[in-house]
Amino acid sequence: MNFGDFVQTVDYIICGDYVITMNEKLDVIRNGAVAVKGEKIIDVGGSDEIMKKYFSGNLIEGKDRIVMPGLINTHTHAAMVYFRGLADDMPLKDWLERHIWPAENRWLSPEFVFDATKLACLEMLRGGVTAYNDMYFFGESVAASTKEIGMRAVIGAGIVDFPTKTGNSADDYIRNAERFISNWKGDDLIIPCIAPHSAYACSPETLKKIKETAERLDVPLSIHLAETEWEVGEIISKYAKRPVEHLDAIGFLDKNVLAAHCVWVDDNEIEFLARKNVGVSHCIESNLKLASGIAPVPKMLSSGIKVSFGTDGAASNNDLSILSEMSTAAKVHKTFSGDPTVIDAKTALLMATKWGADALGLGDRIGSIEKGKLADIISLDFKKPHLMPMYDVYSHIVYSAMESDVEDVMVNGRLLVNSGRLISADEDEILRKASEWGKKITG
Numbered sequence: 001m002n003f004g005d006f007v008q009t010v011d012y013i014i015c016g017d018y019v020i021t022m023n024e025k026l027d028v029i030r031n032g033a034v035a036v037k038g039e040k041i042i043d044v045g046g047s048d049e050i051m052k053k054y055f056s057g058n059l060i061e062g063k064d065r066i067v068m069p070g071l072i073n074t075h076t077h078a079a080m081v082y083f084r085g086l087a088d089d090m091p092l093k094d095w096l097e098r099h100i101w102p103a104e105n106r107w108l109s110p111e112f113v114f115d116a117t118k119l120a121c122l123e124m125l126r127g128g129v130t131a132y133n134d135m136y137f138f139g140e141s142v143a144a145s146t147k148e149i150g151m152r153a154v155i156g157a158g159i160v161d162f163p164t165k166t167g168n169s170a171d172d173y174i175r176n177a178e179r180f181i182s183n184w185k186g187d188d189l190i191i192p193c194i195a196p197h198s199a200y201a202c203s204p205e206t207l208k209k210i211k212e213t214a215e216r217l218d219v220p221l222s223i224h225l226a227e228t229e230w231e232v233g234e235i236i237s238k239y240a241k242r243p244v245e246h247l248d249a250i251g252f253l254d255k256n257v258l259a260a261h262c263v264w265v266d267d268n269e270i271e272f273l274a275r276k277n278v279g280v281s282h283c284i285e286s287n288l289k290l291a292s293g294i295a296p297v298p299k300m301l302s303s304g305i306k307v308s309f310g311t312d313g314a315a316s317n318n319d320l321s322i323l324s325e326m327s328t329a330a331k332v333h334k335t336f337s338g339d340p341t342v343i344d345a346k347t348a349l350l351m352a353t354k355w356g357a358d359a360l361g362l363g364d365r366i367g368s369i370e371k372g373k374l375a376d377i378i379s380l381d382f383k384k385p386h387l388m389p390m391y392d393v394y395s396h397i398v399y400s401a402m403e404s405d406v407e408d409v410m411v412n413g414r415l416l417v418n419s420g421r422l423i424s425a426d427e428d429e430i431l432r433k434a435s436e437w438g439k440k441i442t443g
Helices: 047-053 078-083 094-107 108-126 139-149 170-184 204-217 229-239 243-249 267-275 284-289 299-300 322-337 345-352 356-359 393-399 426-443
Strands: 014-018 028-037 041-046 067-068 071-074 129-136 152-159 191-196 222-227 258-263 277-282 305-310 377-380 406-411 413-420
Touching: 014 047, 014 377, 014 406, 028 047, 028 067, 028 426, 041 047, 041 243, 041 284, 041 299, 067 393, 071 258, 071 277, 071 305, 071 356, 078 094, 078 108, 078 139, 078 426, 108 129, 108 139, 108 243, 108 406, 108 426, 129 139, 129 191, 129 204, 129 222, 129 258, 129 356, 129 406, 129 426, 139 152, 139 191, 152 170, 170 191, 191 204, 204 222, 204 277, 229 243, 267 299, 277 356, 284 426, 299 305, 299 322, 305 322, 305 345, 322 345, 322 377, 322 393, 345 356, 345 393
Parallel strands: 014 067, 071 129, 129 152, 152 191, 191 222, 222 258, 258 277, 277 305
Antiparallel strands: 014 028, 028 041, 067 377, 377 406, 406 413
16 A cells, blocks of 8 residues: 555645634634645644545644634625725715715716726735625626626625616616626626615615515615615605514515624614514724714624624725624624623634625535534634733634735635735736825826
8 A cells, every 4th residue: 555545645634733714613723723625624633634534735834823714794885996085075875865875876887897806806805704795786797897806706796676777766776686697696706696785875666676586586685774874764765664664564685684783773674674584794994984973782682693794895884804894893883782791702703704605605614613614714813912921712813903914815726815915816916006096086
């Protein structure tokens, strides 16, 4: 017998002082390793054990490294990175109607969205985000750009009732969504979905058509819901129901819906969301910056809702960092509730990984490091002044880690970031295009 009779060759072995699995038992493996072949994780365990069973010419290791599932951004508008800082320090309604929508009307095009999405993917990948859920226009450009860089995404075809660069009516947008779904369904990285903007931007008739289309084509839905107090008043004045009750009354809510924000939901609405298994994306930094309010996340979690983290768009946040969202949310909810035990570090990391995957309908494929799951994996370098000494690995990730600590990022078994540098695309070219677009927009 020879060496090959005992040792299986794999594409990558990723080693770390800690492997944070985020599995059902929340196992943490000291001096662990992950074996990856093709797009999947084929084994995880102690480093010595993995090295005895497998061989790879691609060994990713280093002292003071943490290996963990990729972070998941469950609500953003990726291409809005090109509007970052364009309009700040104002309420959501003014921000949208006086600044963002006019800018979109002037600048949105397939080329703009493709280039801007590439910058967003670069930012997210460098920050350890391996999958995101998008709601925007020109979905073909979002998908093509994301696919080219190698990232995973659930991409929503945006729908509103009023004319934009991509359509003149709800029926136009729905037809566009059907074409988009036909082109991308079954892709290994891109999952198409339908993304009506909100109950105030889409009529009940439009939302019913969207729901029927999503069910017929078997795709998920995402929507802004109860983001502001103004929205609640608007829906009550039109339909005599609060936003969640309104959507439920027209048959819109179920487990295939991801609701972003949910800031102004009362106890009855939280019960509705929990009973219908609706996922919620908590976008705390955007909500703070726009003074939209603080979502009752502890109540949602207590009701069994799988709450995850979204950044919203970089025009209202102004970054796409899930590490930052985790830290901010955990701290703000402690203060807001008066309870320092609320949203502890393990819960926050579950929200950023496993529960994010569940919210996107991908919980059986990503969100944890387990045999048979897709290899969406990141490693962090903890040999940094702000991360020493190490007492509790969850605490350090949630309360201390920064994007600059991310060393390696793998999506679907392909290494995209190595030693903190994007290797799947030309970083300098992405930044050059962003600078050029910025000059056009301001000038």
